[in-house]
Amino acid sequence: MTDASLPEPINKVLIANRGEIAVRVMRTCQEMGLATVAVYSAPDRRAPHVRLADEAYAIGPAEANASYLDQEKILGVARQSGADAIHPGYGFLSENADFAAACAAAGVRFIGPSPEAIRAMGDKTAARELMQQAGVPMAPGTTDAVADATEGAAVAEDIGYPVLIKAAAGGGGKGMRIVHSPDNFARAMEMAQSEAEGAFGDGRVFIEKYIQQPRHIEFQIVADAHGNTVHLFERECSIQRRHQKVIEEAPSSVLTPEVRAEMGAAAIAAAEAVDYVNAGTVEFLVDADLNFYFMEMNTRLQVEHPVTEWITGIDLVAEQLRVAQGAPLSFSQDELTMNGHAIESRVYAEDPAAGFLPDPGPLTRHAPPSGLGVRVDAGVEEGGEVLIHYDPMISKLTTWAPTRQGAIDRMVRALDEYEVAGVTTTIPFCRFAMQHEAFRTGTFSTHFVDDHFTPEALHVDSAARDRLAAIAATLYYAETTADDPSLAPNGASPARASAWRQRRRL
Incomplete structure (x- = not known):
């Protein structure tokens, strides 16, 4: 018997994205018996996600603003195809509150949180104020944007250097500057505001205490419309370049059971503070004494979600789809356990020896590894091309083993087995990190690249x-x-x- 209070079941899902995340979402949709619709820009017309979908529609030229970011075109495809739900993946429109609201107005389910939750967590200053009210630990700093360099310098002097200037409306390392002394503050704030304006159309910034040698640890949460919110443990994301992640693992090698429980509870409190429904991630900075501080909440599925799926056995996309159809979570917090250890290496078309500059181009060879405990989520294939217009990710390589050491050793084997030609990739850097003593012993921070990596490390003797x-x-x-x-x-x-x-x- 069908509960009349529940939404109608979803039958056809439009994936408003491209690359590996579009392929990944489609695979779960197909396993659940849901029809899929792809959208594609002109250079993506032969991409894997286009061929995998049941239907595919062209939406414009290569430029994202005229294709993957064009809300009207995507909603037009939803109407034309009869799709009754849209999964945004990550990036593009995934954290666009106006798009989520437009989906609702068009009678199409947005597989993600409400527009209100996206807005609340998308504005970093508003989010900090909400977290303060919810009792979630935060680094000292402002809850409101600072008006000018004079006000900002006064705040920095009050909380003590070093400080972090951060964009109020964005993420991904854009509009962010570390300032170690008053002499550099005004220039750093000007640069942060300019970068934030260019990246997000919003130049507001706020100030917070900079945590020395921090670790970046995030908690995966999922919530339903029936008042159930759970966390699926943590992911360590401290190996980064340009404030963007390149290696992740689950669980973290440093959290004690007590700190894990405290951080999990804080993540749930953060989600409940905005009546969050669907999957999301609460991100924290953790200092050397395992004190943790709220950083931000990503109101979408994360790139690194496979490592959580490895250790929990939960298909996060399937859970997103069930929640979007009004069903309660298929598990409780008490039923979740961590099994083994998982690591993700992001394989980008980037040159680590040249400051990780993108290196797009034809992919003349792509032979991913396989075997026990190896998963490859790829968005391009041999004979295709890593396009200059989008993120240069080739794939996400993840490994699982019963122990952290086993997962590392398996990752080294998989990286050695991975064959890519035509573009320079991050594979050598990932192999370097896996074999470095700091990573193997778990004694690293977000400064790993600055502290340990040099281009010479990749040179063959x-x-x-x-x-x-x-x-x-x-x-x-x-x-x-x-x-x-x-x-x-x-x-x-x-x-x-x-x-x-x-x-x-x-």
Whole structure:
């Protein structure tokens, strides 16, 4: 018997995104028997998410503002296709309160929190005030935006240097500056305001105490419309470049059971303070003494959610879809346990030796690893292209094992097995991190890259380089002379190429 108080079941989901997250959402939709709709920009017309969907619709040129960020076009596709729900993934429109409200006005379910919750947590100063009222620990600082450099400098002097200037309306490291002395404050604030205005159209900033050698630890929460809110433990996200994550793991190697329980309770209190429904993440900074401070809440599914799925066995997208249909959570807090350890390496088309600059281009080779405890969420494939217009992520590589050491060793094996050609990637950096003593012992912070990484760390020593060159030359010789005996020196008679190899070259 159907409960008349529940929304109508979802039948068709439009995924308002691209790349690996669109593929990931579609796979769960298909497992749940839900039809899927893809949208794509002109250069994405042959992308994996387009082929995987039941239906696909073009929405404009490469520029995100004219395609993936165009609300009217996406809602138009929802009407045209008959989609009754939209999953925004992450990025693009996922934390756009106006889009969530427009979906509701159009009679299309937004698979995420309410517009009110998105607005409350999207404005960092408003969120800090809410968290203060909810009793969630916060670093000393302002709950309101500072008007000018004079006011900001006074606040900084009061709470003590170093301080952090942060954009009130954004995230991802944009509009953020660390200031160590009064001499640099005015210039740093000007730069933060300018960057925030450019990135978010809102130049407001606030000031908070900068935590020395912090760790970035976040808690995954899920809430339903029946008053149930739970956390699915933590993820450590301290290995970052440009204030953006590149390696994550679950659970953290430093939290005690007592601190984990306190942080989990604080994450739930943060979500309940805005009547949160669906999946979200509450992010904290943790100091060397395991004191923790609220940083922000991401009102969407996170890039790094697979590590949580590994250790809990919960499909977070499936839970999002159930909650969006009005169902209660399929588990309680007491039923959740942590099983083993999981690590994620983000494989970007970036050059770690050049300051992690993006390196988009054709993906001439993409052979991901596999095997026990290995998962690869990829958004592009061999023969495709990492496009300059979007985030240069190739895939998310995650590994699981019963222990942290086992997960690290499995990640090293998987990274060694991963073959990518055509673009420079973060694979060498991820391998460097996995093998570094600071990471292996868990004695690192968000300063890992600054403290331990140099471009020289990725260079192969000259003897090893010579060996690799000799191997490459030998393979090239074997490849060419197998097809053309005239190239073999001294009248050698190389083996005839196999039929399989000949077929490959047709």
